[in-house]
Amino acid sequence: MKGEITVVDGKPYFASAFIDGKYVVGKDWDIRSPFFVYSNVRKWNIFKIEGDFNSVHDIQEKVASIAKENGYDLNQAFAFKIKGEFDALTAHIVTPRLPEVEGYRKGVKSQKFSFENTKGEFIGFYSEHHQGVFTHTDGFVHVHFLMKDKSFMGHLDKINTTGKTFKLYLPKRK
Template sequence: MKNLNLLPILFYIFVGCQLNAQMPKVHSIGSMKDMGSTYDLHVLLDTISPKSHLYGMGPYDRMKGEITVVDGKPYFATAFEEGKYQVSTEWDIQSPFFVYADVKEWKVFKITSSFNCVKGIQDVVASIAQANGYDLQKPFPFIIKGAFDELTAHIVTPRNPEVEGYREGVKSQKFTFGDTQGELVGFYSENHQGVFTHANSFVHIHFLKKDKTFMGHLDEISTKSSSYKLYLPKRK
């Protein structure tokens, strides 16, 4: 009987160890809610280490564009002219807030789903992560790769006249793509609203086209049921 009484304790220890195995650690510097109207810079990307398997995102400079780092390669996008965008790669860039993680290995889940909004992506990621032992109270990065029927992403533009690329009354530019391939790079957190996710969301997602010619913050998505690959950090 004594051994039987130990079973519930051992079960909870096992479950606790499984949840604590979620890695890697997500780091954040600065926050959305503290940017104010000056958008002070808090991180130089070149100072982040290690870089070889870094994933991260945030605004480029003082709202001059978007930054996404994918497997150690930094992309930053600007949209200074109407209807035009440009994607470059460089480590010597800064951001008012930035979230990042070093992910050496991923676990791949093949999923079949339709996405009709960003919240739908959030729900699918949370459901699969929780079903596979991830602790949703701890932040984690994720990637979804595939072909998307239609999506819209924006690139922020400067809000202050003294910043390069400023245009009065323009805070961002939206771009819509149909039948496009690429990856949705995101971070999930139920405890960082206003820090690196918006106040009404648990996810911050950027879209990077497969050919790397466009990158921006995901606003809208509409896809029929299709097959995708969801990548979650491999737990040790």
């Protein structure tokens, strides 16, 4: 493990952070991962979210609420996207954990990066049955942040945004 991978609209984004305080985002398919979750979404339904995000848990709650209100089965895992402008967020990029892997730094498992007043999208997965598999053990979502200009991508850790309107994308149901 030496970075984060996110594929959006068929385009790969690979983020690495081998040097303290710096990150690089690659955009080619010359990447590998020890684990990967994916969904092929051909069409999206778009919903409006108004209000605040003060945690990743808030994202989980709003995604679940809107999905349930619109007939989605929360027992089935699904992908989602949220687009908008965010007041403040922090995301991390994992770093190599073995000395023989390029970019290894002793005692460093990830690097955190913070942004203010930034536009972009959250790409995530919701599942009530994969805790500790592809979601954290204490939640039902796994969320990455991709900056609008595609210059940064990483795993979302913290979010604080108030009084905004966002677009939530859920897979179009058959």
